[in-house]
Amino acid sequence: MSEASSTPATTDRVGFIGLGSQGGPMARRIVEDGVPTVLWARRQEALDAYADTAAEYASSPADLAARVDIACVCAVDDTGVESLVGAPGGLLSAMAPGGVVVVHSTVHPDTVRRLAEQAEAKGIALLDAPVSGGGPAAEARRLLVMVGGDAEVLERVRPVFETFADPVVHLGPVGAGQRAKLINNLMLTANLGVLESAYALARSLQVDPEQLSTVLSHGSGNSFAVNVLRGPDFVLGPMGAMAGPLLQKDARLVIDLATAEGAEPGTVLVAADAALASMGCPR
Numbered sequence: 001m002s003e004a005s006s007t008p009a010t011t012d013r014v015g016f017i018g019l020g021s022q023g024g025p026m027a028r029r030i031v032e033d034g035v036p037t038v039l040w041a042r043r044q045e046a047l048d049a050y051a052d053t054a055a056e057y058a059s060s061p062a063d064l065a066a067r068v069d070i071a072c073v074c075a076v077d078d079t080g081v082e083s084l085v086g087a088p089g090g091l092l093s094a095m096a097p098g099g100v101v102v103v104h105s106t107v108h109p110d111t112v113r114r115l116a117e118q119a120e121a122k123g124i125a126l127l128d129a130p131v132s133g134g135g136p137a138a139e140a141r142r143l144l145v146m147v148g149g150d151a152e153v154l155e156r157v158r159p160v161f162e163t164f165a166d167p168v169v170h171l172g173p174v175g176a177g178q179r180a181k182l183i184n185n186l187m188l189t190a191n192l193g194v195l196e197s198a199y200a201l202a203r204s205l206q207v208d209p210e211q212l213s214t215v216l217s218h219g220s221g222n223s224f225a226v227n228v229l230r231g232p233d234f235v236l237g238p239m240g241a242m243a244g245p246l247l248q249k250d251a252r253l254v255i256d257l258a259t260a261e262g263a264e265p266g267t268v269l270v271a272a273d274a275a276l277a278s279m280g281c282p283r
Contacts, residue, residue: 008034009159015039015064015091017084018074019046022131023104025138026074029164031055040064062094070157071095074104074131077249078111085126086115097123100157104145106130106185108253109175112148116174125153128174130181131165138164145169146184148176182254189247190268191225192236193275199234209234236278244281251276251283 015038016027031037031053040058041047058064071091075081085091112128119126127149137143143165161168171180199209216226258265
Protein backbone atom coordinates (compact mmCIF):
# COMPACT_ATOMS: atom_id res chain seq x y z
CA MET A 1 0.00 0.00 0.00
CA SER A 2 1.31 3.41 -0.94
CA GLU A 3 1.54 6.20 1.55
CA ALA A 4 -0.69 9.27 1.28
CA SER A 5 0.76 12.20 -0.57
CA SER A 6 1.75 15.17 1.60
CA THR A 7 0.29 17.50 -1.03
CA PRO A 8 -3.28 16.60 -2.08
CA ALA A 9 -3.93 16.50 -5.82
CA THR A 10 -6.84 18.94 -5.48
CA THR A 11 -8.42 21.27 -2.94
CA ASP A 12 -11.90 19.98 -3.83
CA ARG A 13 -13.61 17.58 -1.46
CA VAL A 14 -14.45 14.36 -3.28
CA GLY A 15 -17.25 11.89 -2.69
CA PHE A 16 -17.30 8.34 -4.00
CA ILE A 17 -20.18 5.88 -4.33
CA GLY A 18 -19.67 2.37 -5.67
CA LEU A 19 -16.91 0.63 -3.75
CA GLY A 20 -16.87 -2.65 -5.66
CA SER A 21 -14.05 -4.43 -7.48
CA GLN A 22 -13.52 -1.43 -9.78
CA GLY A 23 -14.64 1.56 -7.72
CA GLY A 24 -13.03 0.40 -4.50
CA PRO A 25 -9.41 0.66 -5.72
CA MET A 26 -10.21 4.00 -7.39
CA ALA A 27 -11.58 5.43 -4.16
CA ARG A 28 -8.59 4.14 -2.20
CA ARG A 29 -6.15 5.82 -4.56
CA ILE A 30 -8.00 9.14 -4.10
CA VAL A 31 -7.93 8.80 -0.32
CA GLU A 32 -4.30 7.72 -0.17
CA ASP A 33 -3.24 10.75 -2.21
CA GLY A 34 -4.48 12.92 0.63
CA VAL A 35 -7.66 14.18 -1.04
CA PRO A 36 -10.43 14.84 1.53
CA THR A 37 -12.86 12.07 0.66
CA VAL A 38 -16.38 11.10 1.75
CA LEU A 39 -17.70 7.59 1.02
CA TRP A 40 -21.17 6.07 0.97
CA ALA A 41 -22.17 2.43 0.50
CA ARG A 42 -25.26 0.35 1.13
CA ARG A 43 -23.22 -2.29 2.95
CA GLN A 44 -21.17 -1.43 6.02
CA GLU A 45 -18.61 -4.09 5.02
CA ALA A 46 -17.69 -2.00 1.98
CA LEU A 47 -16.90 0.96 4.23
CA ASP A 48 -15.02 -1.15 6.76
CA ALA A 49 -12.28 -1.65 4.16
CA TYR A 50 -11.39 2.05 4.60
CA ALA A 51 -11.12 1.99 8.40
CA ASP A 52 -7.36 2.39 8.04
CA THR A 53 -7.70 5.59 5.99
CA ALA A 54 -8.71 9.21 6.57
CA ALA A 55 -11.94 8.78 4.58
CA GLU A 56 -15.18 10.04 6.11
CA TYR A 57 -18.52 8.26 5.74
CA ALA A 58 -21.88 9.66 4.65
CA SER A 59 -25.29 8.50 5.84
CA SER A 60 -26.89 8.75 2.39
CA PRO A 61 -26.12 9.87 -1.18
CA ALA A 62 -27.72 13.24 -0.39
CA ASP A 63 -25.58 13.62 2.75
CA LEU A 64 -22.49 12.86 0.67
CA ALA A 65 -23.48 15.37 -2.00
CA ALA A 66 -23.99 18.13 0.57
CA ARG A 67 -20.45 17.63 1.89
CA VAL A 68 -18.39 17.45 -1.32
CA ASP A 69 -17.50 19.47 -4.42
CA ILE A 70 -17.02 16.49 -6.75
CA ALA A 71 -19.10 13.31 -6.46
CA CYS A 72 -18.02 10.15 -8.32
CA VAL A 73 -20.41 7.28 -9.05
CA CYS A 74 -19.33 3.76 -10.04
CA ALA A 75 -22.62 1.83 -10.07
CA VAL A 76 -23.36 -1.27 -12.17
CA ASP A 77 -26.04 -0.09 -14.58
CA ASP A 78 -28.35 2.68 -15.78
CA THR A 79 -30.95 2.06 -13.08
CA GLY A 80 -28.34 2.32 -10.36
CA VAL A 81 -26.83 5.50 -11.76
CA GLU A 82 -30.19 7.19 -12.21
CA SER A 83 -31.29 6.34 -8.67
CA LEU A 84 -28.04 7.60 -7.15
CA VAL A 85 -27.81 10.78 -9.19
CA GLY A 86 -31.19 12.04 -10.33
CA ALA A 87 -33.81 10.39 -8.12
CA PRO A 88 -35.24 12.02 -4.97
CA GLY A 89 -32.59 11.76 -2.29
CA GLY A 90 -29.88 11.42 -4.93
CA LEU A 91 -26.80 13.54 -5.49
CA LEU A 92 -28.56 16.29 -7.42
CA SER A 93 -31.06 16.80 -4.62
CA ALA A 94 -28.40 18.12 -2.23
CA MET A 95 -25.26 19.18 -4.12
CA ALA A 96 -24.54 22.90 -4.10
CA PRO A 97 -24.36 24.85 -7.37
CA GLY A 98 -20.85 24.70 -8.80
CA GLY A 99 -20.44 21.04 -7.93
CA VAL A 100 -19.50 18.26 -10.34
CA VAL A 101 -20.97 14.78 -10.69
CA VAL A 102 -18.79 12.16 -12.40
CA VAL A 103 -20.36 8.98 -13.76
CA HIS A 104 -17.72 6.23 -14.00
CA SER A 105 -20.30 3.55 -14.80
CA THR A 106 -20.83 2.13 -18.30
CA VAL A 107 -24.37 3.16 -19.26
CA HIS A 108 -26.39 4.38 -22.23
CA PRO A 109 -25.25 7.80 -23.51
CA ASP A 110 -28.86 8.99 -23.29
CA THR A 111 -28.82 8.29 -19.55
CA VAL A 112 -25.87 10.58 -18.86
CA ARG A 113 -27.15 13.26 -21.24
CA ARG A 114 -30.50 13.28 -19.44
CA LEU A 115 -28.81 13.49 -16.05
CA ALA A 116 -26.51 16.24 -17.34
CA GLU A 117 -29.56 18.30 -18.25
CA GLN A 118 -31.02 17.82 -14.76
CA ALA A 119 -27.68 18.80 -13.26
CA GLU A 120 -27.30 21.90 -15.42
CA ALA A 121 -30.70 23.14 -14.26
CA LYS A 122 -29.29 23.13 -10.73
CA GLY A 123 -25.99 24.79 -11.65
CA ILE A 124 -24.10 21.47 -11.42
CA ALA A 125 -21.82 20.01 -14.10
CA LEU A 126 -21.76 16.34 -15.07
CA LEU A 127 -19.03 14.33 -16.76
CA ASP A 128 -19.42 10.81 -18.06
CA ALA A 129 -16.12 9.08 -17.44
CA PRO A 130 -16.29 5.29 -17.84
CA VAL A 131 -13.09 3.40 -17.14
CA SER A 132 -11.22 0.37 -18.42
CA GLY A 133 -8.44 -1.73 -16.94
CA GLY A 134 -9.85 -3.12 -13.71
CA GLY A 135 -8.90 -2.70 -10.09
CA PRO A 136 -5.21 -3.56 -10.52
CA ALA A 137 -4.85 -0.78 -13.09
CA ALA A 138 -6.38 1.72 -10.67
CA GLU A 139 -3.98 0.62 -7.94
CA ALA A 140 -1.08 1.18 -10.37
CA ARG A 141 -2.42 4.61 -11.50
CA ARG A 142 -2.83 3.38 -15.08
CA LEU A 143 -6.60 3.06 -15.42
CA LEU A 144 -7.98 4.36 -18.72
CA VAL A 145 -10.65 7.07 -18.30
CA MET A 146 -12.82 8.02 -21.29
CA VAL A 147 -14.41 11.41 -20.69
CA GLY A 148 -17.41 13.13 -22.17
CA GLY A 149 -18.31 16.65 -21.06
CA ASP A 150 -17.04 20.20 -20.80
CA ALA A 151 -13.26 20.51 -21.24
CA GLU A 152 -12.90 23.09 -18.47
CA VAL A 153 -14.79 20.90 -16.03
CA LEU A 154 -12.50 18.01 -16.96
CA GLU A 155 -9.43 20.12 -16.16
CA ARG A 156 -10.89 20.84 -12.72
CA VAL A 157 -11.44 17.12 -12.09
CA ARG A 158 -8.31 15.85 -13.84
CA PRO A 159 -6.16 15.90 -10.65
CA VAL A 160 -8.65 13.49 -9.07
CA PHE A 161 -8.55 11.20 -12.11
CA GLU A 162 -4.77 11.25 -12.12
CA THR A 163 -4.65 9.69 -8.66
CA PHE A 164 -5.72 6.42 -10.34
CA ALA A 165 -5.56 6.92 -14.12
CA ASP A 166 -3.25 7.33 -17.09
CA PRO A 167 -4.35 8.11 -19.73
CA VAL A 168 -7.35 10.39 -19.34
CA VAL A 169 -8.89 10.86 -22.80
CA HIS A 170 -11.38 13.65 -23.58
CA LEU A 171 -13.70 12.39 -26.36
CA GLY A 172 -16.23 15.21 -26.70
CA PRO A 173 -19.54 16.26 -25.13
CA VAL A 174 -21.45 14.33 -22.49
CA GLY A 175 -22.17 10.83 -23.80
CA ALA A 176 -19.00 10.60 -25.88
CA GLY A 177 -17.16 8.71 -23.16
CA GLN A 178 -19.93 6.13 -23.02
CA ARG A 179 -19.91 5.63 -26.78
CA ALA A 180 -16.18 4.93 -26.78
CA LYS A 181 -16.42 2.60 -23.77
CA LEU A 182 -19.24 0.60 -25.33
CA ILE A 183 -17.24 0.08 -28.51
CA ASN A 184 -14.24 -0.90 -26.40
CA ASN A 185 -16.30 -3.50 -24.53
CA LEU A 186 -17.81 -4.83 -27.76
CA MET A 187 -14.27 -5.26 -29.06
CA LEU A 188 -13.25 -7.16 -25.93
CA THR A 189 -16.25 -9.45 -26.32
CA ALA A 190 -15.42 -10.02 -29.98
CA ASN A 191 -11.79 -10.78 -29.15
CA LEU A 192 -12.95 -13.35 -26.61
CA GLY A 193 -15.13 -15.00 -29.24
CA VAL A 194 -12.29 -15.10 -31.79
CA LEU A 195 -9.87 -16.40 -29.19
CA GLU A 196 -12.14 -19.25 -28.13
CA SER A 197 -12.45 -20.35 -31.75
CA ALA A 198 -8.66 -20.08 -32.17
CA TYR A 199 -8.11 -22.44 -29.23
CA ALA A 200 -10.62 -24.88 -30.72
CA LEU A 201 -8.74 -24.74 -34.02
CA ALA A 202 -5.46 -25.28 -32.18
CA ARG A 203 -6.77 -28.53 -30.69
CA SER A 204 -7.79 -29.70 -34.16
CA LEU A 205 -4.29 -28.96 -35.44
CA GLN A 206 -2.59 -30.73 -32.51
CA VAL A 207 -1.40 -27.49 -30.91
CA ASP A 208 -1.58 -27.46 -27.11
CA PRO A 209 -3.83 -24.50 -26.06
CA GLU A 210 -1.69 -23.93 -22.97
CA GLN A 211 1.39 -23.51 -25.10
CA LEU A 212 -0.53 -21.45 -27.63
CA SER A 213 -1.61 -19.05 -24.88
CA THR A 214 2.07 -18.39 -24.14
CA VAL A 215 2.74 -17.82 -27.83
CA LEU A 216 -0.18 -15.41 -28.17
CA SER A 217 0.74 -13.46 -25.04
CA HIS A 218 4.16 -12.71 -26.58
CA GLY A 219 3.25 -12.66 -30.27
CA SER A 220 1.50 -10.39 -32.73
CA GLY A 221 -1.79 -12.19 -32.02
CA ASN A 222 -1.86 -10.83 -28.48
CA SER A 223 -4.85 -8.98 -27.03
CA PHE A 224 -6.28 -8.20 -23.61
CA ALA A 225 -8.54 -11.22 -24.13
CA VAL A 226 -5.53 -13.56 -24.02
CA ASN A 227 -5.06 -12.60 -20.37
CA VAL A 228 -8.76 -13.15 -19.64
CA LEU A 229 -9.50 -16.49 -21.33
CA ARG A 230 -7.26 -18.97 -19.56
CA GLY A 231 -7.01 -22.74 -18.97
CA PRO A 232 -7.49 -25.47 -18.22
CA ASP A 233 -10.20 -25.70 -20.84
CA PHE A 234 -9.80 -22.39 -22.70
CA VAL A 235 -13.55 -22.00 -23.22
CA LEU A 236 -15.85 -19.12 -22.29
CA GLY A 237 -18.60 -21.06 -20.50
CA PRO A 238 -17.12 -20.69 -16.98
CA MET A 239 -16.91 -16.91 -17.44
CA GLY A 240 -20.61 -16.62 -18.16
CA ALA A 241 -21.92 -16.22 -14.63
CA MET A 242 -19.65 -13.29 -13.80
CA ALA A 243 -18.78 -11.50 -17.04
CA GLY A 244 -21.59 -12.61 -19.33
CA PRO A 245 -24.45 -10.38 -18.10
CA LEU A 246 -22.29 -7.22 -18.12
CA LEU A 247 -20.89 -7.88 -21.60
CA GLN A 248 -24.39 -8.75 -22.80
CA LYS A 249 -25.70 -5.45 -21.38
CA ASP A 250 -23.00 -3.44 -23.12
CA ALA A 251 -23.46 -5.25 -26.44
CA ARG A 252 -27.17 -4.50 -26.35
CA LEU A 253 -26.48 -0.83 -25.59
CA VAL A 254 -24.01 -0.37 -28.44
CA ILE A 255 -26.29 -2.14 -30.93
CA ASP A 256 -29.14 0.11 -29.81
CA LEU A 257 -26.91 3.09 -30.62
CA ALA A 258 -25.89 1.62 -33.98
CA THR A 259 -29.51 0.95 -34.91
CA ALA A 260 -30.50 4.50 -34.03
CA GLU A 261 -27.70 5.86 -36.25
CA GLY A 262 -28.34 3.41 -39.10
CA ALA A 263 -24.80 2.04 -38.68
CA GLU A 264 -23.82 -1.53 -39.56
CA PRO A 265 -21.73 -3.15 -36.77
CA GLY A 266 -20.17 -5.69 -39.13
CA THR A 267 -17.74 -8.45 -38.19
CA VAL A 268 -17.15 -7.24 -34.63
CA LEU A 269 -20.76 -8.05 -33.76
CA VAL A 270 -20.58 -11.55 -35.30
CA ALA A 271 -17.58 -12.41 -33.11
CA ALA A 272 -19.13 -10.77 -30.05
CA ASP A 273 -22.35 -12.72 -30.51
CA ALA A 274 -20.35 -15.95 -30.67
CA ALA A 275 -18.70 -15.11 -27.34
CA LEU A 276 -21.98 -14.20 -25.66
CA ALA A 277 -23.57 -17.44 -26.86
CA SER A 278 -20.64 -19.43 -25.45
CA MET A 279 -21.10 -17.68 -22.11
CA GLY A 280 -24.78 -18.57 -22.06
CA CYS A 281 -25.79 -14.90 -22.38
CA PRO A 282 -26.91 -14.46 -25.99
CA ARG A 283 -27.59 -10.89 -26.99
